[in-house]
Amino acid sequence: MNKHMSRYVNRDLSWIEFNRRVLEEAQDPDNPLLERAKFLAIVSSNLDEFMSVRVAGIQDQIKAGYTKMDFTGYTPAGLWRRLMKRTAQMVTDQYRTYREVLRGLAKEGIAFRSLDELSASQEKAVDEYFHEIVFPVLTPMAVDQSRPFPLLHTKEIYLAVLLGRENMPPEEEPFFAIVQVPSILQRFVSVPGRTNSKKNEFVLLEELIERHINTLFYGYTTIAVHPFRLTRNADLTLNEEGAEDLLEEIEKEIRRRRWGLPVRLEYGKGMHPYALQMLKEELEQGDNMIEIDGPLDLSFLMRFTGTLQGYESLRFERMEPVYPLEFEEEDDLFALLRERDVLVYHPYESFDSVNDFVTESAHDPDVLAIKMTLYRVSGQSELVQALAKAAEAGKQVTVVVELKARFDEERNIAWARQLEKAGCHVVYGLVGLKTHAKITLVVRREQQMLRRYVHVGTGNYNGNTAKLYTDIGLFTSHPVIGADASALFNEVTGYSSPYDWKAFGVAPTDLKQKLFSLIEREKEHASEGKPAKIIAKMNSLSNQEMIDKLYEASQSGVKIELIVRGVCCLRPGVPGLSENIRVISIVDRFLEHSRIVYFHNGGDEEVYLSSADWMTRNLTRRIELMCPVFDVRLRKILMNILRLNLEDNIKSRELLPGGVYEPVRNELPPMRSQFEARNISNWKTYRYSGG
CATH class of the missing domain: 3.30.870.10 (Endonuclease Chain A)
Structure with a gap:
């Protein structure tokens, strides 16, 4: 292990790696085109939540002058710089992929057009749509000495408009106004087809508004129009002790969330310097301003793909759940x-x-x-x-x-x-x-x-x-x-003194301790020279004590296989620390969400289901539950589900000691666990090879 490398991967940097795995699904040419578009939408909505919660929290720490390192060796300021660099690179890759997917869709007859590409009849149709449907909903908001800068909603798209007057002296500052792109209307506007064409064509709502912007500012000339979008701090800060009625307190907080402090400003490529400066000053944004080469907020692609009729060949094969x-x-x-x-x-x-x-x-x-x-x-x-x-x-x-x-x-x-x-x-x-x-x-x-x-x-x-x-x-x-x-x-x-659980592990009182004792038992088996194994499947692993416990077990000779979809702060495969630990992540059509824990227990195998990830919040600040599966037949089914995951060599990525993931590739026959699981006999039939 590199002597400068921390024993742990940083949680937020690990999350960036997870979102990059989602982006890889959008980039995968083997995935159908409309599914790739959906993955692009998920990358955007994931990033929105990350910015409004995690990055917002880091910014709060920086503003408060907090300089202490976390357990992974990062100060808030140092971590913030790394995150901004990594997210900027991810956004660049995301929009490159977006253009590639768009080219593929165009070949299939689904096309986004710029307004100057439309025929005369198409142009007439979208102009009518603007005047009849869009125009009545729009509200131009001028910003001047008598009209202060409006309070902007989080994650909404706005247009920054610069205006001039006839014969205006060149040294005079332009007039500045803002127009919200109404989220109540579809972001994509369907364009009537050309004669003898079977293509489905669309224009973006913001581009249609931009084209007609002069109808909102009669008597002025338009200098520039550019889209922008603000993300605000969305973390709830509740004083539960002082809340007379939790329902009302949360309702108030939700209203406040709309006006949380700005954490990110996205703006269209080539924005006029004057407009950009205005936004920077008014929104007090310095470093977290991201220029976007394409439409802002690609999460609209989720609704877009859902609205399109037909095109079954561009989607995953339909899968109907069977009744048990x-x-x-x-x-x-x-x-x-x-x-x-x-x-x-x-x-x-x-x-x-x-x-x-x-x-x-x-x-x-x-x-x-x-x-x-x-x-x-x-x-x-x-x-x-x-x-x-x-x-x-x-x-x-x-x-x-x-x-x-x-x-x-x-x-x-x-x-x-x-x-x-x-x-x-x-x-x-x-x-x-x-x-x-x-x-x-x-x-x-x-x-x-x-x-x-x-x-x-x-x-x-x-x-x-x-x-x-x-x-x-x-x-x-x-x-x-x-x-x-x-x-x-x-x-x-009600009121109840701590209960002596017979089967459950319950957080925050004893779940962590129960898991520790089960891990300790495997350590003892390993030290006695007996087979010892742990398999755990979860969404995230970030609790330092839990990671240290797994490191100890690895050093004792316990074989540990972890299936962690998202954040993983543990470094596997490090000599002398974690060489007996393997970590994989599966990102595919369905969101891997189940939490299953297996202990070999000297051959008397135990399997548990759980609501809890192995994160500090789950183990210490939430009511969580871990329940044993007593039925031997059902335990074998769960072990089979784990086996399917562990043998995946198509959608599985393995975590390397350096904190990056690489696709699992081996000489075994191709196996995609989520596709195999569609055949229910594949996991209801016992053929588990582990232990």
Whole structure:
């Protein structure tokens, strides 16, 4: 290991590497063109969130004069410089890829045109669209001595307009105005086809407004028009202790977020120096100004690809989730779960199984209570409607709603109010802790006794993301898991002294310690010369203590395989430190989101499902859950899912000691884990070769 190299990869630099892996999917010529366009959109929205949260936090530290190094060896100022350099390079690559994808789409008959490329009839049609639809929505905002600079919304596109008057002396400063490009209208305007042409042609809304800008400033001449976009600090800063009503406090914070301090200014290439100087001074932006060679904010491509009809050859092959066979074969869901546990793997298996579990519980007269955690819920959630019906039917319904799920706060507030009106007990978790555990508990009266049925998941109760994310769900009536589930809800909703968990690991109280003791057990096996192995799959690994624990295990001879999609601060393969650790990341059609942990345990293998990544926030500042899978058959299925990931040699990248990733290439037959998983027998049939 280079003596100047830190033992750890910096979290934010690791995130940049992750977003670059997303960009590589947009660059991959083997991916269909419209899917490549979607990946470009994801790169943009990822970068927006990174700027408005992570970079905003670093800027706050710099402003506060904070100069202390983090555990990876970076001061805020030093890290900020590295991040700006890396993001600038990524944006350059992103727009180069955008132009390449556009050229490919044009060959397929999907084209973005500049206005001067249109025929006379097309020009007439878009001009009519402007005057009838766009013009009435526009608001020109002049900036002068009597009209101060307007308060600009975060992540909206504006046009900076420089104006002159007839016979105006050359030394006189131009007039300055701003026009917002209305986000209520589609960003891409469809252009009627040319005669005998089957092409789908579009122009960008901002270019159409620019063309007609003089209609907004009658009597003035246009000197220059350039687009720009501001990103503001979007981190919530809540004083929960002092919040009388958390709902109201969060509603206020969301309003404040729109006016957070600016953290980034993007502007169109070749912006007039006077306009750029005006924006720089008014928005107090110095170093974080990015010139964009192309349309600002490529996240519009997500909606664009979704709106286009047809073109199936330019998309991934359609994949319909199948309804889990176990539930298909058994009418009585509760009878099935009394007999055996059931595992579902989304998106290959349908989320309808979860909806049906809650809906059947809501309608079953013998169900007395339903308790559930909701973190991010989809738009028209069947779950929310079922919970409301259960409460209206007189059942005890308790819902722990996480109001602080970043960027989903407004939606969660709406559901919370709806559930309260229906008679549900709505609880907003514990002060200072986000409730991130994903669990449902159903209490049912059966033959003079009560039986508990539990669903534990690695993903949110969200039917939309369940079609796009890989996640695992476990249905069980195991009495030990049921007792722990009851205790967990009691801790979150009431006063409860620390509980002696029989099955669960629960953050922030004991999950980290439980993981440490399981890692320690593997170390002991290795030191005794027995086989010792850990496989862990998660989104992110950044907790320093956890990394150190894994380094210790590696030095003891434990074989460790990590499947970490996003941030990874651990350096694998470093002699004397981590030579027994391998780290891979899979970025593909679906977002790898499941958290699974495997311990060899001297041959008595253990597998756990978890809601928690191994980040400091998950282990210390959130209510998280790790649940064992007791059923041997289901453990083997989970080990098979891990095997599929570990054997991927098409979409898998391996983390090198220097902190960069390279594609996994070997002599084995090509294997793309997400495509293999579409054939359900590939992971439901036990053929795991590890251990």
